[in-house]
Amino acid sequence: xxxxxxxxxxxLNTPPSGIRKYFDxxxxxxxxxxxxxxxxxxxxPWSIREEGIYSxxxxxxxxxxxxxxxxxxxxxxxxxxxxFSLDYSPTGEIIVTxxxxxxxxxxxxxxxxxxxxxxVPEPSFVxxxxxxxxxxxxxxxxxxxxxxxxxxxxxxILDAITPRTKMIIMGYPxxxxxxxxxxxxxxxxxxxxxxxxxxxxxxxxxxxxxYRGNHVSIAQFPEMKDKTIVINGFSKAFAMTGWRIGFxxxxxxxITQMLKIHxxxxxxxxxxxxxxxxxxxxxxxxxxxxxxAEYNRRRLLMVDGFxxxxxxxxxxxxxxxxxxxxxxxxxxxxxFCEGLLKEERVLMVPGNAFGASGEGFARATYATSIDSIRExxxxxxxFVDKVKAG
Amino acid sequence: MKNQILEILRNNSRIxxxxxxxxxxxxxxxxxxxxxxLEENGIIIGYNTVIxxxxxxxxxxxxxxxxxxxxxxxxxxxxxxxxxxxxxxxSACSLMSGGFDLFVVVEGKTMKEVALFVAxxxxxxxxxxxxxxxxxxxxxxxxxxxxxxxxKDEREAVIL
Numbered sequence: 085x086x087x088x089x090x091x092x093x094x095x096l097n098t099p100p101s102g103i104r105k106y107f108d109x110x111x112x113x114x115x116x117x118x119x120x121x122x123x124x125x126x127x128x129p130w131s132i133r134e135e136g137i138y139s140x141x142x143x144x145x146x147x148x149x150x151x152x153x154x155x156x157x158x159x160x161x162x163x164x165x166x167x168f169s170l171d172y173s174p175t176g177e178i179i180v181t182x183x184x185x186x187x188x189x190x191x192x193x194x195x196x197x198x199x200x201x202x203x204v205p206e207p208s209f210v211x212x213x214x215x216x217x218x219x220x221x222x223x224x225x226x227x228x229x230x231x232x233x234x235x236x237x238x239x240x241i242l243d244a245i246t247p248r249t250k251m252i253i254m255g256y257p258x259x260x261x262x263x264x265x266x267x268x269x270x271x272x273x274x275x276x277x278x279x280x281x282x283x284x285x286x287x288x289x290x291x292x293x294x295y296r297g298n299h300v301s302i303a304q305f306p307e308m309k310d311k312t313i314v315i316n317g318f319s320k321a322f323a324m325t326g327w328r329i330g331f332x333x334x335x336x337x338x339i340t341q342m343l344k345i346h347x348x349x350x351x352x353x354x355x356x357x358x359x360x361x362x363x364x365x366x367x368x369x370x371x372x373x374x375x376x377a378e379y380n381r382r383r384l385l386m387v388d389g390f391x392x393x394x395x396x397x398x399x400x401x402x403x404x405x406x407x408x409x410x411x412x413x414x415x416x417x418x419x420f421c422e423g424l425l426k427e428e429r430v431l432m433v434p435g436n437a438f439g440a441s442g443e444g445f446a447r448a449t450y451a452t453s454i455d456s457i458r459e460x461x462x463x464x465x466x467f468v469d470k471v472k473a474g
Numbered sequence: 475m476k477n478q479i480l481e482i483l484r485n486n487s488r489i490x491x492x493x494x495x496x497x498x499x500x501x502x503x504x505x506x507x508x509x510x511x512l513e514e515n516g517i518i519i520g521y522n523t524v525i526x527x528x529x530x531x532x533x534x535x536x537x538x539x540x541x542x543x544x545x546x547x548x549x550x551x552x553x554x555x556x557x558x559x560x561x562x563x564x565s566a567c568s569l570m571s572g573g574f575d576l577f578v579v580v581e582g583k584t585m586k587e588v589a590l591f592v593a594x595x596x597x598x599x600x601x602x603x604x605x606x607x608x609x610x611x612x613x614x615x616x617x618x619x620x621x622x623x624x625x626k627d628e629r630e631a632v633i634l
Contacts, residue, residue, distance in 0.1 A: 110631075121632065377481070
């Protein structure tokens with residue numbers, strides 16, 4: 085038997101991530117600086133870790149209910165209300181998942197399959213397109229533009245919609261661009277979407293990492309709430325990536341069906357992480373504020389550094405990424421990132437890894453120490469100067 | 475802006491005026507002027523380095539001393555505190571609530587040197603009633619910094 089022939093075409097035809105080769109290269113290098121890893125460099129705040137440890141000491145090692153501990157869902161409901169003015173019932177409208185990633189996957193699988201089209205504004209998180217393809221549905225990219233500051237435009241949605249369009253997946257604050265959508269931006273989108281039978285998946289994992297104004301959720305628009313699944317989690321806000329815990333909120337009809345996939349595929353989220361997450365929502369806010377203040381300082385330093393290196397760089401006001409325009413070097417995203425890594429031992433991720441419209445850009449994360457950022461920017465400037473001098 | 479500057483310097487006093495300027499959205503000249511003003515107003519009163527002396531050849535012995543004193547009329551504890559903190563061996567001195575009055579941190583080269591300082595200089599001060607000396611055996615954390623923790627980036631390559 086040729087096992088390859090047995091594999092579903094949906095899986096075979098999904099290309100492997102284009103980022104892998106860079107990580108393989110950097111592993112061989114000494115004193116390389118990675119601006120490539122999309123996760124906080126902070127450890128989980130101690131009081132949160134300590135609560136996880138305490139639950140283990142107490143022998144609390146059993147399953148929770150499929151949707152997650154009710155105490156945690158109550159905390160999530162309280163948090164969504166107080167932080168984002170969103171009302172969700174802890175019984176029926178909230179499900180605790182294995183990171184935001186699982187929530188994205190089960191939301192997609194609950195609604196779409198072969199024959200359906202899903203709008204995916206790009207550049208964006210690589211998993212959206214992958215999960216849509218695994219479901220058998222067809223991802224339809226929308227090319228976000230640097231001149232729009234990578235905000236989604238209503239006309240772009242109208243141009244992409246067909247009778248088969250059933251879903252749109254948006255992630256703001258955005259990975260990889262750092263773009264955000266404010267109230268007015270969403271209002272224009274809502275005008276287009278409110279009368280359509282299109283489900284919105286709103287991935288808001290980076291909501292806490294908003295550096296100007298308050299985070300806005302599309303679910304805050306009353307005409308959108310009953311067709312939007314809001315996805316959030318603990319990885320980015322509370323520096324809890326390895327705990328694998330997130331959640332989805334939405335209309336109970338949707339959450340009930342998502343729960344079926346979750347309970348058969350996953351059973352429940354890790355309970356140690358759930359206990360820790362309760363503490364995060366009860367007492368984590370001061371630590372989040374400290375981390376956000378630090379990210380903000382690094383963000384300003386990094387944007388300034390890229391501009392001084394001679395690269396156009398729009399100011400990202402969310403997440404922890406900077407997405408400079410590298411076209412003035414005359415290089416493609418891949419050439420830029422490969423050259424930078426080989427010559428100056430700094431890893432950035434080529435923008436096209438996040439969709440075709442990311443070509444001409446590269447992603448750098450400031451979730452790393454100021455010393456590393458300073459040194460990386462020096463090396464980047466040296467590289468850009470050299471390339472531009474020919 | 476001043477509060478932002480204090481927050482930055484508190485964690486890293488070696489950061490340059492230019493970098494602070496970028497972080498707070500001001501010119502380097504404005505940052506320089508603000509820091510000068512903070513210094514002149516006695517808000518920034520020093521820049522220290524946190525050192526793990528254990529790892530050097532010049533070991534330092536630290537003692538935390540609980541001191542009970544008789545307050546003096548009209549001067550409270552300030553006068554006697556001043557007499558104590560003027561000694562160069564005293565690295566910190568605070569007025570406390572609770573079971574004793576002054577908390578004094580003394581540093582020296584050897585235990586004997588510190589003990590002699592307490593016996594010959596501190597205890598004989600007129601209004602000092604008693605001293606309880608506690609020697610530091612091991613420092614785990616000081617000034618917000620954990621000792622002996624190797625800062626290594628252990629994040630693995632992950633696709634996202």
